[in-house]
Amino acid sequence: MNTLPEFDPLFHQPVRTRLSILLYVKGESFADLKSKLSITDGNLDAHLKKLSAAGFIESEMVIGDTQKSTRPYTVYELSPSGKKAFKKYLKALEKILNLTQKR
Amino acid sequence: MGNTLHITNGDGAGSLLKAANIEGDVLPWRDTMQSGPFPKGLSLEEHSKIRAEYFSGPAMPLSDVTRDFEIRDEHLKAFKNYEEVILWFEHDLLDQLQILQILQFFHGQDLKGKKLSLVCINEYEGIIPFRGLGQLSPEHIEALVPIKRPINEEHLKIANAGWQAFCEPDPTHLETYIQSDLSSLPFLKAALMRHLEEYPSLKNGLNKTQNKILELVRNGVTNPVQNFIEFMNSETVFFMGDWTHFREISKMCNGEQPLLSCSPNGKFLSPPDHEIEMEDFKDQILSLTDLGEKVMDGKRDAAELIKLDQWLGGVHLEYAKPLWRWDEKTEKLMKTEKLA
Numbered sequence: 370m371n372t373l374p375e376f377d378p379l380f381h382q383p384v385r386t387r388l389s390i391l392l393y394v395k396g397e398s399f400a401d402l403k404s405k406l407s408i409t410d411g412n413l414d415a416h417l418k419k420l421s422a423a424g425f426i427e428s429e430m431v432i433g434d435t436q437k438s439t440r441p442y443t444v445y446e447l448s449p450s451g452k453k454a455f456k457k458y459l460k461a462l463e464k465i466l467n468l469t470q471k472r
Numbered sequence: 473m474g475n476t477l478h479i480t481n482g483d484g485a486g487s488l489l490k491a492a493n494i495e496g497d498v499l500p501w502r503d504t505m506q507s508g509p510f511p512k513g514l515s516l517e518e519h520s521k522i523r524a525e526y527f528s529g530p531a532m533p534l535s536d537v538t539r540d541f542e543i544r545d546e547h548l549k550a551f552k553n554y555e556e557v558i559l560w561f562e563h564d565l566l567d568q569l570q571i572l573q574i575l576q577f578f579h580g581q582d583l584k585g586k587k588l589s590l591v592c593i594n595e596y597e598g599i600i601p602f603r604g605l606g607q608l609s610p611e612h613i614e615a616l617v618p619i620k621r622p623i624n625e626e627h628l629k630i631a632n633a634g635w636q637a638f639c640e641p642d643p644t645h646l647e648t649y650i651q652s653d654l655s656s657l658p659f660l661k662a663a664l665m666r667h668l669e670e671y672p673s674l675k676n677g678l679n680k681t682q683n684k685i686l687e688l689v690r691n692g693v694t695n696p697v698q699n700f701i702e703f704m705n706s707e708t709v710f711f712m713g714d715w716t717h718f719r720e721i722s723k724m725c726n727g728e729q730p731l732l733s734c735s736p737n738g739k740f741l742s743p744p745d746h747e748i749e750m751e752d753f754k755d756q757i758l759s760l761t762d763l764g765e766k767v768m769d770g771k772r773d774a775a776e777l778i779k780l781d782q783w784l785g786g787v788h789l790e791y792a793k794p795l796w797r798w799d800e801k802t803e804k805l806m807k808t809e810k811l812a
Contacts, residue, residue: 399536414539421543424497424550428543430483440531440744443540448497450475450553 425451492610531744563594575631677775731764
């Protein structure tokens with residue numbers, strides 16, 4: 370019998386799973402993340418810090434790129450080690466799905 | 473080079489590391505360091521709170537700046553998850569202060585089983601003048617990997633002492649520190665000497681940067697962008713971003729007793745503090761006011777005119793109180809009342 374895979378608790382949390390998907394795909398600003406996830410500033414703050422405390426967040430400061438605004442903002446993305454860990458988490462999910470589909 | 477954390481002096485070098493496909497995670501150390509408060513006796517996180525307040529403004533809300541400092545600090549504390557941490561820096565004052573702060577953090581940590589390394593250069597073959605890592609190509613950056621040197625206990629001790637001296641409210645601690653043996657961090661001494669030159673001068677109350685800005689304007693470099701370029705060309709161990717340069721101009725132009733005047737608006741307008749089209753920004757022309765001329769001739773004290781209120785590390789400089797000033801002749805700091 371197959372053993373059940375372990376889920377990384379850092380990613381296995383409803384908001385952080387969705388947040389990690391977004392940050393895995395591409396860099397996102399805080400405002401865009403907040404809007405896409407429909408969560409509060411404080412909530413998003415806490416989840417970003419949690420991921421950063423594992424070394425899973427990289428960021429880049431972008432200078433305002435429109436004609437009108439020169440305001441700088443930060444873009445966040447999963448770091449290479451974050452992407453690697455998230456892929457591992459996805460593999461664990463996949464394994465669970467395969468197990469259930471076989472029944 | 474798997475499982476490595478690369479700490480860089482900013483986003484430019486960080487992007488280059490990624491473009492060079494150097495394996496590992498990147499943490500840019502975003503802080504201008506040489507200006508603004510770093511009071512004595514505070515932790516990294518406590519300093520970050522103060523720095524966030526210092527940097528925040530209309531263009532950068534406090535909550536955003538605070539978040540970025542907190543995320544940065546969390547990442548640094550995650551060093552335990554990595555086999556190696558490599559610091560990528562150059563010789564200038566900004567970078568040397570960043571090195572001090574980061575190594576001071578590591579000085580108090582259990583580093584058993586961790587490798588700590590430093591890439592720090594002041595030149596690169598074929599890049600003249602060399603200002604920093606940001607000038608290099610991804611191929612250049614890749615070629616620097618073999619020159620990384622291990623950071624040892626001696627480096628950590630020197631950095632810890634240097635950081636404490638930088639954060640002291642009495643700058644004579646830093647002067648004394650500069651006289652000690654700093655040879656294992658070979659660019660530190662020259663950088664810290666340049667830091668002392670950022671104290672208001674005994675001659676006219678302007679620091680070296682402000683004196684240079686006014687001197688350039690007096691010599692016809694009246695366009696703010698050109699003024700920044702010429703200023704940077706005159707420097708060897710001082711790095712200042714364009715925003716900081718423009719803030720120095722604002723300080724001297726937009727106060728109650730301006731040393732500079734700016735056409736066509738009278739006031740100097742610069743992003744991100746003011747909403748202004750880039751074309752209009754670049755078209756501004758600076759000139760010395762009568763007061764500016766008097767300051768340059770050593771006849772008025774600029775510290776009083778611009779109502780100096782500035783932090784350099786742990787030292788709070790306030791025009792209404794006796795000030796630490798830089799004596800160019802003796803190359804020492806002196807505490808003085810108002811200038812005669």
